[in-house]
Amino acid sequence: MGEAPYEVSISLQQKFHEGNTLDLLVEVLQQDVAFEDIAKEAHKPKRLGRHTAPSVDSETTMPEEAEGRAEDVKGALGPTCAGTCLVGGEKAYNEMVRVLDLEARTYFRVWLLQQPAKGQGSRDAAECANYQLFVRAAPSTRELSLEKKLGQQLRCPAEELPSTLDAPRYLQGPSDAQKDFHYSQHYRVDHLWHNQAHKMSFTLREATVVRIAAPLHRHLEFDIVLNQDMGAYSHQTLMRAKKEDHHSAIFAQLEKGSYHLKLEFMSDAALLQLPCQTVQLELAMTTNKRAKV
Amino acid sequence: MLAVRTATRPTEPVKRLTLASLFRHSSNYATVMKKEGAIHLERVEPGSSKDIEQPDLFVELFRESFEIAEDDNAGLAIEVNSDFLLAGVHVVLQNTATGTLLEDERHEGTSKLTVGLLAPGHYVLMVYTHKCITNIDRADARVVKAFDVLLDMRVRPLRKVGGRDGELAKAGVPVKISDGSTSTDTDKPDQETTPVLVTAEELDCRRDHLPLPDDLDINGVTSQIDWSESFYLPTYAFTSHEMLYTAREGQQALRVFLAKSNCKVSILSKEDRKLLAQSRPVDKGRAQLLVATDLVVGSQYLVLLEFSERAGLDGRGGASCDHFVMAVKTGDAATTCMDASSGDDAGRGALTSSLDGEFRSSAIGMKKKTEKRLLTIQGSGAVDLQLTLDYSAAFYRADLVLTVVTPSGHPERHRDAAGDEAAALKLIATETTPTSIDFTRKHATTYLFTNIVAGKYEVSVHQRFKAKTCRSLVTLSYRSWEAGASAVTLERGGLSGLQIYQSQSEE
Numbered sequence: 001m002g003e004a005p006y007e008v009s010i011s012l013q014q015k016f017h018e019g020n021t022l023d024l025l026v027e028v029l030q031q032d033v034a035f036e037d038i039a040k041e042a043h044k045p046k047r048l049g050r051h052t053a054p055s056v057d058s059e060t061t062m063p064e065e066a067e068g069r070a071e072d073v074k075g076a077l078g079p080t081c082a083g084t085c086l087v088g089g090e091k092a093y094n095e096m097v098r099v100l101d102l103e104a105r106t107y108f109r110v111w112l113l114q115q116p117a118k119g120q121g122s123r124d125a126a127e128c129a130n131y132q133l134f135v136r137a138a139p140s141t142r143e144l145s146l147e148k149k150l151g152q153q154l155r156c157p158a159e160e161l162p163s164t165l166d167a168p169r170y171l172q173g174p175s176d177a178q179k180d181f182h183y184s185q186h187y188r189v190d191h192l193w194h195n196q197a198h199k200m201s202f203t204l205r206e207a208t209v210v211r212i213a214a215p216l217h218r219h220l221e222f223d224i225v226l227n228q229d230m231g232a233y234s235h236q237t238l239m240r241a242k243k244e245d246h247h248s249a250i251f252a253q254l255e256k257g258s259y260h261l262k263l264e265f266m267s268d269a270a271l272l273q274l275p276c277q278t279v280q281l282e283l284a285m286t287t288n289k290r291a292k293v
Numbered sequence: 294m295l296a297v298r299t300a301t302r303p304t305e306p307v308k309r310l311t312l313a314s315l316f317r318h319s320s321n322y323a324t325v326m327k328k329e330g331a332i333h334l335e336r337v338e339p340g341s342s343k344d345i346e347q348p349d350l351f352v353e354l355f356r357e358s359f360e361i362a363e364d365d366n367a368g369l370a371i372e373v374n375s376d377f378l379l380a381g382v383h384v385v386l387q388n389t390a391t392g393t394l395l396e397d398e399r400h401e402g403t404s405k406l407t408v409g410l411l412a413p414g415h416y417v418l419m420v421y422t423h424k425c426i427t428n429i430d431r432a433d434a435r436v437v438k439a440f441d442v443l444l445d446m447r448v449r450p451l452r453k454v455g456g457r458d459g460e461l462a463k464a465g466v467p468v469k470i471s472d473g474s475t476s477t478d479t480d481k482p483d484q485e486t487t488p489v490l491v492t493a494e495e496l497d498c499r500r501d502h503l504p505l506p507d508d509l510d511i512n513g514v515t516s517q518i519d520w521s522e523s524f525y526l527p528t529y530a531f532t533s534h535e536m537l538y539t540a541r542e543g544q545q546a547l548r549v550f551l552a553k554s555n556c557k558v559s560i561l562s563k564e565d566r567k568l569l570a571q572s573r574p575v576d577k578g579r580a581q582l583l584v585a586t587d588l589v590v591g592s593q594y595l596v597l598l599e600f601s602e603r604a605g606l607d608g609r610g611g612a613s614c615d616h617f618v619m620a621v622k623t624g625d626a627a628t629t630c631m632d633a634s635s636g637d638d639a640g641r642g643a644l645t646s647s648l649d650g651e652f653r654s655s656a657i658g659m660k661k662k663t664e665k666r667l668l669t670i671q672g673s674g675a676v677d678l679q680l681t682l683d684y685s686a687a688f689y690r691a692d693l694v695l696t697v698v699t700p701s702g703h704p705e706r707h708r709d710a711a712g713d714e715a716a717a718l719k720l721i722a723t724e725t726t727p728t729s730i731d732f733t734r735k736h737a738t739t740y741l742f743t744n745i746v747a748g749k750y751e752v753s754v755h756q757r758f759k760a761k762t763c764r765s766l767v768t769l770s771y772r773s774w775e776a777g778a779s780a781v782t783l784e785r786g787g788l789s790g791l792q793i794y795q796s797q798s799e800e
Contacts, residue, residue, distance in 0.1 A: 004674040138744070139675045139776055159734065160652075168656065168686045168768050169736070179686060182377060182519065183735055184401045207429060207436060211378045215399055228339045228428060236339035239426055244347045246396035251350075251381060253334060253427040253437060282399060284378040288436035291379060 005103050007140040010089065010110055012096045013132040020129035023113045024096060028084040030107040038107050045078070079111050101140050110135060156276035158188040161263070165202035171285065178205045182284035189220070189263070190277040196269065201229075201260040207288040209253050212261065215280050216246040221266045222279065224248050229258035253288065306443065312357040312418065315448040316486045323374070323445035328354060332380075332440035337426045345426065354382060354442060355420040358389070361411045367466045368408040368451040370489050370499075373420060375444035377402045382422045382444055389415040400503060401520045401735075407499045409453060418448070450488040453496060491527075498525045498614035509538040509547075509596060509621055517544060521620035521735040526600060536596045537563070540588035544623035547596075549583040550575075550690055552732035553617040555601040558583040563593035573757060576692050576730055576738070584689065584758040618732045624688050630763035643667040644752070648676060650774040657754055659687070659765050664754050667698065668771065670747045675776035678742040680769065682754065685736035687765035689756040695725040695742060698749035725750070744776045 012024045029043045079085060089098030102108065114129055165171050173179030192198050212224055223242050227235040238259075241248040263279070265272055306325035307314075315324055332352055337345060361367065375382045384397040384404045391414075397404035422442065429435050450466035466486050491499065502525035510518055526532065538547060538560075549558050551572070558572035558581050572581035588594060644655055644666055657664050670676055684691040731739040754767060 157731065157739075168766060169683050172686070174686055174766060180517075181685065182401065184377075184399065185734065207434075209378060209425070209437065211381050213377075213381065213399065216396070230339070238337055238339055238428055239345060242347060246385075246394070247383070247399075249347070249381070249423055251332075251423045251425045253425050253429060253435060255429045255434075280399075282377060282401070286378055291437055 005101055005140040006106075006137045008100050008102050008108075008135065008137045010098045010100075011132075011134040012089070012112065013094055013134070014096075014130065015094055020114055022129055022131055023088055024098060025079060025088075025111040025113060026086040026098060026100065026108060027079040027081060027111060028102070028106060028108045030083075031103060032105050033107055034105065043107070043109070078113075079109070102137075156188050156190070156278075158186050158276060158278045160191075161187045161189065161198050162200055165200055165261075165283075165285075170283075171202060171204075178208070178287055180284075180286040180290060182282075184280070184282040186278035186280050188276065188278050189265070190273050190275060192265070192272060196265045196272065198263045199260050200262075201258070203258050204254055204256045206256050207254065208256075209286050209288060209291045210250065211252075211282075211284050212241070212248075212250040213282045214241075214248045216243065217279055219267065219271045219274075220277070220279060222248075223264045223266070224250055225262040225264055226250055226252060227260050227262060228254075229260060235260065310355050310420075310446060312359055312448065315446060316450070319447040319449045320487045320489070323372070323447045325443070325445045326355075328442045330439040331442040332422060333424055334427045334435065334437075334439065335424045337428055339428060347423070350424040350426070352422045352424055353419065354422060354444075355446075356417060358415055358417045360415050361413050362467070363413045365413070365450070365466055366410070366452065367488055368410045368453075369406070370408075370449045370451045370491075371397070371404075371406040371418070371447070373397070373404045373444055373446045374402060375404075375442065379440050380422060380442045380444055382420050382442070385419045385421070387417045387419070388412065389417055398500065400522055403503065403522070405499075405503065407451065407496065409451070409496050420444070420446070450486055451496075452488040452490055453493055454490045455492045494614055495525075495527045498527070498616065502614070502616040505534045505598070505619075506536055509536045518621055518623040521550075521618060523616050523733070524619050525614055525616040532600050534598045534600075536598070538594045538596055540590050540592055540594065542590050543625050545588045545590060546584070546586040546624050546688060547588060547594075548620075548622045548624075548688065548690060549596055550580060550620040550732075551582075551598065551617065552580045552619070553600070554579050554581075556581055557599045559597045559599070560585045561595045561597060563595050566595070569594070575690070575757065577726070579730055580732060582690055582757060586758075620732075620735065622688065630688070630760070630765055643669065644769070644771060645669045645671065646678070646771050646773045648672045648747075648774050650772055652681075652770050652772045654768055654770045657767050657769055659691070659754065659756050659759070659767055661761070662756055662759050666752045666754075666769070668695075668750045668752050670745075670750065670773050672747040672775070674747060675744045676747045676773050677776050678745060678771065678773045680740045680742070680752065680771050681734075681737055682740070683737040683768040683770065684756075684765075687756065687767055689759040689763070689765060691754050691756045691767045692738060693740065693755070693769075694753045695727070695740070696751045696753065697723045697725060698751055747773075 008026075010024060010026065012022060014021060030038060086098065086100060089096040110133075112131070112133070162170065168179075170181050171178055189198065210226075212226075214222070214224060221243065223240055225240045226238045228238050229235045238254075239250055239252065241250045271277070306327040308326070308328065310324060310326045318324055331354065335345070335350065369386070371384055371386070373382055373384050382404060383399075384406050386395040386406060386408070387393065388411075395406060395408060397406045399405075425440060427435060432438075452466075466488050502523045504527070505524050540547075547560065549560075549572070551558055554574075560569045560571075560583060561567060562569060570583060570585045572583035574580070575582045583596075585594075644653070646653065646668060648671060655666070657666065670678060678695075680693060680695070682691055682693050725742055725745055727740040728743040729741045731741070752769065754769065756765065756767075759765070
């Protein structure tokens with residue numbers, strides 16, 4: 001494991017009606033230890049009742065170990081709990097879950113403790129328990145703020161609205177020529193709450209046909225505004241597309257120059273800020289020359 | 294087995310659509326309509342937008358009424374294809390009694406409206422578009438004086454199958470055209486119309502995905518083909534599908550991308566069904582790419598899709614509503630390349646990604662078929678990395694491979710130049726497998742790598758089939774953040790016996 005703390009999740013799964021229920025226990029044996037430096041011999045399972053610090057001298061070979069079954073610890077063996085011991089976990093449907101944070105370089109053991117049901121017929125039936133055990137470890141994010149954690153979990157896959165269409169994906173073609181484009185996709189708007197609007201500038205190097213359509217949104221109401229830039233700090237509106245039945249639309253043949261499209265939201269900011277809120281836009285542009293067929 | 298198609302699409306478009314004709318022919322082909330000069334220009338002065346209201350720009354292309362009888366028990370499937378930019382048509386269906394409006398689902402160039410069941414009564418079906426505003430002063434400077442509308446349209450009754458009345462569903466639907474009698478058209482709705490039969494699952498599927506087209510030129514015949522859509526397969530079995538393509542001037546090169554692993558794409562000459570080219574797997578076999586160049590203008594070709602029901606790498610083969618992205622682009626491969634000597638070597642430097650989740654971009658000039666960039670992910674521990682490769686400015690599709698760079702600063706492959714099996718295996722071991730690949734974005738592919746270790750990587754961008762003399766530009770966007778794999782997950786492991794202990798009915 002690396003240096004970052006780890007989140008260890010242990011899930012013990014058994015049928016609710018299982019006669020031989022198991023309990024789990026996590027025993028932390030050694031901390032801040034490199035893998036090759038782990039004193040495995042010192043941490044071999046001990047007989048129950050000997051809750052003392054491990055001692056090499058006191059080690060005796062158990063019958064199970066002699067038979068090569070050291071991992072299959074049974075009978076009078078158990079945790080010494082010389083360090084930290086965590087018993088049990090949260091009960092869920094047919095399951096017991098324990099989630100714990102451990103520092104990297106921690107050597108720990110998971111114990112399953114069996115409590116055979118009394119009054120079972122045969123000895124075999126009494127000793128046999130059906131279960132599944134899942135143990136997983138992954139870098140912990142518990143130290144992160146809730147906001148950051150949410151941000152990680154809810155990383156929105158939708159494309160962000162571009163601030164300019166003068167980019168290779170849109171108008172910028174090879175050798176700086178103006179390129180045609182046509183996209184229909186969902187754009188993310190949940191990060192636009194500061195000003196309730198988004199501006200996309202674009203420069204046309206020649207006369208161009210432009211079409212924009214925005215289907216009706218279930219929650220958000222917005223207008224699409226086409227503005228012509230009249231200088232560095234001023235513009236004039238060519239068209240404001242409001243919702244018409246089920247969509248807003250702009251169809252225009254524009255002379256070369258600088259323009260910007262603006263999405264102006266009328267809805268409450270809370271709706272705009274819903275995680276990964278998107279609007280669908282269909283945008284297309286082609287030069288007049290290529291539009292003439 | 295020899296069969297002849299009895300109905301073929303008329304070569305000449307009609308000037309006017311009628312509902313009777315649409316209902317009659319739509320089971321065989323889409324009716325093509327061309328309306329010359331249908332969309333006029335409306336001059337606007339900057340700052341005077343308040344004088345222009347959207348209803349003033351409304352252009353009606355088709356409007357007819359029909360009646361659904363008590364015992365029809367039918368819905369409706371309408372599909373209109375047009376060039377979005379030049380025609381941009383919308384479809385709307387209105388119940389005249391209640392005033393309820395049903396508007397189309399928009400896809401790229403396609404307006405689709407599928408209604409599972411229509412209540413008995415009168416309906417109005419309307420197709421419309423908008424006038425074009427312009428700020429070009431002089432009329433003689435306007436290259437386009439008015440826009441023609443070219444669209445094709447299908448209207449079919451629809452019935453759900455799979456219920457108790459399975460046989461009844463196949464019965465014809467007598468549709469009464471309310472105002473068709475005023476027409477001089479000789480097509481009268483005097484015969485029953487064959488309904489399109491769909492299962493409940495397919496009906497759901499049609500809402501978000503398109504059926505595979507018979508003709509690649511689904512947006513009309515006015516401009517270059519360039520679409521990317523989600524299609525569905527309404528079958529569980531092996532199946533194949535043919536799509537017609539007619540090569541036109543400036544469109545002698547064809548690129549078909551199919552984001553599905555258990556399939557193959559081929560192109561055949563329509564005349565003699567001679568195989569001309571086949572697809573190759575890309576993105577680790579998760580998709581297929583076919584590129585055909587030097588097609589002959591005026592010749593017709595068949596693009597053949599062959600699907601297997603066996604689960605592919607995506608594990609989706611044979612699933613109900615099996616849907617996938619298919620993207621088609623035509624062009625002239627030569628003119629889509631930049632001059633090999635032109636431009637500078639955009640973005641040859643190494644790339645650095647911070648763990649702030651912010652996108653950074655770098656343009657990559659593709660001189661060779663493969664270009665490599667060193668990517669350093671700052672920080673330590675596990676991170677997630679998202680790479681988006683945008684090839685919108687290129688004809689040849691690009692894909693990428695992410696490889697771990699060793700502490701010595703060289704990718705693993707450089708140490709094993711012998712090319713033997715061991716080296717190949719080692720190369721595979723150092724390649725980082727993406728957790729997911731998203732093909733839904735047009736002209737771009739997004740690769741998500743989760744829980745990888747921060748450090749140095751090599752990004753290799755490939756353009757298959759590209760000629761050596763062709764230079765093109767792709768854009769690589771990248772962002773990274775601390776791994777979120779230990780955040781809440783619903784994943785519970787993949788053991789088949791899991792459900793034995795998860796039965797809530799035993800509680």
